[in-house]
Amino acid sequence: MSTTVPPADSPLAAVSEGLGEQAWIEVIQKMDEVYNDLLQYEVALEEKNAALEESHQFIESVLASMSDILIVCDRNGNIEEVNASLCHFAGKDQAALEHTPVFSLFADDSERARAREVFARFGREGVHDCEFFLRAGDGATVPVSMNCTPRVSQTGKLMGMVVTGRPVGELRRAYQALRQAHDDLKRTQGQLLHAEKMVSLGRLVAGVAHELNNPISFVLGNVLSLKRYAQRLESYLGAVQAVDNPELKALRAELRIDRVLADMPLLIDGMIEGAERTRDIVDALKRFSAVDKMTPEQVSLNEVVERSVRWVVQSASARFAVSVDLPPRLICSGSSGQLQQVVMNLVQNACDATINQPEARLKISGLVENGMACIRFIDNGPGISEEHLGRLFEPFFTTKPVGQGTGLGLSISYGIVERHGGKLAAANLPEGGAEFILALPVESS
Ligand SMILES: Nc1ncnc2c1ncn2[C@@H]1O[C@H](COP(=O)(O)OP(=O)(O)OP(=O)(O)O)[C@@H](O)[C@H]1O
Ligand SMILES: [Mg+2]
Known part of the structure; x- marks a missing residue:
């Protein structure tokens, strides 16, 4: 460390004369220490400033990237x-x-x-x-x-x-899109399962129909022959009766031949009716499983709907109001008879479902979208219970009393609509009542 002595002609020199050199040295050392301290404070301050600046920048960058x-x-x-x-x-x-x-x-x-x-x-x-x-x-x-x-x-x-x-707008939109995708997936999965079930049922039913077809044909054929034979036998027995033979008369009474002859036509008619019903069911099963092939023709869906409504309303036991609102000229390629069967069954089902309503109603409306006619049948009946919804298109599924419904209507319709390249679906409406949607490909007019 350097010590400074005032020059001999400076005012301090005079003062210094009164002080000892030692005192000067102490003063100068003190000044030196103070100066040193100052320097250290300055360095520490600069360090603190730098740290402060750094943390300021850190906070700024965090805030900016939030x-x-x-x-x-x-x-x-x-x-x-x-x-x-x-x-x-x-x-x-x-x-x-x-x-x-x-x-x-x-x-x-x-x-x-x-x-x-x-x-x-x-x-x-x-x-x-x-x-x-x-x-x-x-x-x-x-x-x-x-x-x-x-x-x-x-x-x-x-x-x-x-x-x-x-x-949260973006988040919510993303969530809604996710939910929509999930719902679509669930619906597609349901449709796939349903389609698979219908295909297996189709195969099963085709097998059953094929097996039943021959036996029922010969039962019916034989029973018709039997009816003819019975008439001949009756005439013959009449002739035998005319012969005056007491033994034959006794035997006739003993065997109660007159009673048998009276019962026979009834029994044979019953057999014919049963066999015919079975043949109709087998025919229906064949239609469901597409065993019968059709030759396509141009079919006006407007006429099919109009005819079906007329027939069902005419034979309805109670008042049944049907409104039809369809776009004009809905032309589909297929079988008019089969499509008629589909629509008639839908209208008849609605008529049956609304039988206890004070004002039974069916609303048929339609629109064409992407080459498909979408015809909706909405009734004001009680709707379809949840556990039945998945079974409606199964053959023989019916909730109607024995003798009133075979449960084949919708299953046959499903097969027919599929073969026409369309879709048949059922749902319940939130306000009550059932809705059937029949979608069929139509020619562009
Ligand atoms: N509009 C509807 N409202 C409520 N339930 C319905 C409706 N349409 C059909 N169903 C239910 O679906 C079942 C099956 O209908 P489907 O047409 O296949 O057979 P069905 O009408 O019972 O007999 P079939 O048509 O052979 O005379 C019906 O028994 C009924 O329970
Ligand atoms: Mg029906």
Whole structure:
């Protein structure tokens, strides 16, 4: 360390004369120490400044990269600081937002009032995940899930609040899309299962129909022959009876031949009726499983519907109001007889289902979309119970009393519609009643 002695002609030299050299040296050493301390303070200050700058930049970068919006407000609810996300959301820069009331960010007066009320109600506890509508920079109202935490000083005094928020519109849209996709998947899976079930049923039924076809044909053929033979036998027995032979007469009485002869036509007619019914069922089963092939023709669906409605309404036991509203000229390629069978069964089913309604109604409406005619049959009956919905198209499924329904109507219709390249579906309406949708490919007019 260097020590400085005042020059001999300086004013200090005079003073120094009164002081010892030692005192000067001490003063100068003290100054040196103070100077050193100062230097160290300066270095420490610079280090602290650098650390402060670094943490400032860190906070700035965290705030800038936050996707959630952040607002720091004072006690009166005026904005003090916001992050880049809010600037982007509101379409304004930081300077334009500062010192404006935070409530001006909300979508409208009612939303502002609600926010004021909620923020005030929860006060120091803060608000968690509360959804509000904010006004975005492009004028749109966006739902935002908000959190609000009070900001307190070191002494515990309330300084304002920190508000964060996450726009949930995107999230909700994504969730809705996901749910839609899930529902579509479930429906497709159901349709696939249903289609598979119908294909297996078709195969099974085709086998049964094939096996039954021959026996029932010869039962029917034989019983018709038997009827003819019975008439001949009766005539012969009549002739035998005319012969005056007491033994024969006794035997006739003993064997109760007159009773047998009286019963025979009834028994044979019963057999014929039963065999014919069985043959009709086998025919229906063959139609369901597409054993019979059809030659396609041009069919007017308008005429098919009109004819079916007329026939069912004419034979209905009670009043049954049917309204038809179809686009004109619905032309489909296929079998008019088979399509008639489908529509008649749908109208007849609706008529049966609404039998106990004070004002039985069926509404038939239609539209054409992407080359498909979509015809809806909506009735005001009791609808279809959940456990029956999945079984409607199964052969022999019926809820009608024995003798009133075979349960083949819808299953045959399903097969027919499939072979025409269409679809047949059933549902319940929320307001009650059943809805059947018949979709068939139509020619573009
Ligand atoms: N519009 C409807 N409202 C309520 N249930 C219905 C309706 N249409 C059909 N169903 C139910 O579906 C069952 C099956 O109908 P499907 O036409 O196959 O046979 P069915 O009418 O009982 O007998 P079939 O048609 O052979 O005379 C019916 O018994 C009924 O329970
Ligand atoms: Mg039916």
